[in-house]
Amino acid sequence: MKDNTTYIHKLSNSVSSNHSSVWLQMEKATTPLVLKPSNIKQLAQSPHLRFIPSNYVHSTNNHDHDDADDASNSIPILDFSLLTSHHPHQRSAAIHQLTKACQDWGFFMVVNHGIPENLMKAVIDCTHEFFNLPEEEKQEFAGKHVLDPIRYGTSFNTSKENIFFWRDYLKVFVHPHFHSPTKPHGYRDIMAEYSEKLREVARKLLAGVSESLGLEESFLDKALDLESGLQIFVGNYYPPCPQPELTMGMPPHSDHGLLTLLIHNQVGGLQVQHQGKWINVNALPNSLLVNTGDHLEIFSNGKYKSNVHRAVVNNKVTRISVVTAHGPSLETIVRPASPLMEKENSTSSAYIPMKYRDYLELQQSNQLDAKTCLERVKIPRN
Ligand SMILES: O=C(O)CCC(=O)C(=O)O
Numbered sequence: 001m002k003d004n005t006t007y008i009h010k011l012s013n014s015v016s017s018n019h020s021s022v023w024l025q026m027e028k029a030t031t032p033l034v035l036k037p038s039n040i041k042q043l044a045q046s047p048h049l050r051f052i053p054s055n056y057v058h059s060t061n062n063h064d065h066d067d068a069d070d071a072s073n074s075i076p077i078l079d080f081s082l083l084t085s086h087h088p089h090q091r092s093a094a095i096h097q098l099t100k101a102c103q104d105w106g107f108f109m110v111v112n113h114g115i116p117e118n119l120m121k122a123v124i125d126c127t128h129e130f131f132n133l134p135e136e137e138k139q140e141f142a143g144k145h146v147l148d149p150i151r152y153g154t155s156f157n158t159s160k161e162n163i164f165f166w167r168d169y170l171k172v173f174v175h176p177h178f179h180s181p182t183k184p185h186g187y188r189d190i191m192a193e194y195s196e197k198l199r200e201v202a203r204k205l206l207a208g209v210s211e212s213l214g215l216e217e218s219f220l221d222k223a224l225d226l227e228s229g230l231q232i233f234v235g236n237y238y239p240p241c242p243q244p245e246l247t248m249g250m251p252p253h254s255d256h257g258l259l260t261l262l263i264h265n266q267v268g269g270l271q272v273q274h275q276g277k278w279i280n281v282n283a284l285p286n287s288l289l290v291n292t293g294d295h296l297e298i299f300s301n302g303k304y305k306s307n308v309h310r311a312v313v314n315n316k317v318t319r320i321s322v323v324t325a326h327g328p329s330l331e332t333i334v335r336p337a338s339p340l341m342e343k344e345n346s347t348s349s350a351y352i353p354m355k356y357r358d359y360l361e362l363q364q365s366n367q368l369d370a371k372t373c374l375e376r377v378k379i380p381r382n
């Protein structure tokens with residue numbers, strides 16, 4: 001890593017001569033230089049990039065990423081057609097699978113979900129096209145606040161981070177009110193169609209989750225006001241990185257909300273934590289990758305722990321992932337379901353009730369770091 005300082009000097013020279021200073025601004029003129037990124041795409045495309053700037057280095061331990069296990073064939077698979085089947089035996093078998101998956105992993109792959117393959121491909125392609133727009137055009141969508149309905153940005157929260165992530169993102173609120181960037185052409189329609197279909201799948205999965213917790217099928221839906229539930233469409237862009245073992249696309253974290261559904265351009269990079277180990281997710285073709293979020297952990301009073309996952313990068317190809325996050329309505333105060341507390345004979349909640357909107361602000365006002373946000377609302381049990 002000792003070459004990095006020299007490298008940063010060269011980079012900043014080339015930045016001021018070849019590019020507008022929009023994408024990298026030097027905060028100090030003397031060493032050590034602190035480069036504040038406005039996107040990772042242009043940095044990754046700089047000619048002769050061999051070393052990454054030191055403020056992208058997360059680990060000098062090259063083996064950290066290699067630790068990941070390829071036991072991905074043990075990841076639970078849920079057949080969605082069984083979950084929605086009218087045959088009671090098939091549905092109860094699927095509910096059983098769902099219970100195990102939520103309890104043991106907080107992560108599963110969904111097959112036979114009915115989302116057309118060409119729609120999934122179009123969503124990925126259009127998202128890639130968005131990131132390929134000229135920087136000035138993308139900057140039109142650069143939101144600042146976590147509740148801005150359209151937000152293009154980089155890393156997770158550059159105002160709070162000292163070390164950045166190798167990722168650009170686009171976050172769009174698509175429900176209860178639909179928003180979308182106006183570019184590229186056709187993105188709006190594809191985003192609308194995909195989001196609506198994914199919302200239907202997520203709601204059916206959540207009906208199954210409700211039943212798996214021993215509640216009425218519609219209990220969760222009503223208690224958390226899913227009719228007005230927040231759905232966020234997130235495009236993630238991870239360009240090739242010359243030193244992928246030293247950086248991260250996204251740090252270990254859990255998601256806010258109930259369920260997150262993810263697809264990607266068949267380039268691996270997602271790793272999930274299971275029994276203290278990192279597992280590489282090798283997605284089955286056309287599957288939806290699903291993880292449980294913090295608000296499902298709260299709602300289930302800790303029975304279904306939110307899944308911790310991260311994204312690693314590679315030195316060959318760009319990885320695109322499209323994530324839809326499904327949560328309660330912004331005004332819902334999320335707390336453990338009361339029948340679950342009664343069942344456990346406990347009147348005490350393991351989590352402080354909090355409005356979903358306030359939780360989003362809390363998560364965004366800090367660095368993204370494992371489950372630290374959830375820890376803040378957790379009530380220690382003696
Ligand atoms: O891109 C990935 O595989 C992970 C993305 C993710 O975890 C997120 O957007 O919350």
Ligand SMILES: [Fe+2]
Pocket residue numbers: 253254255260309
């Ligand atoms: Fe995530």
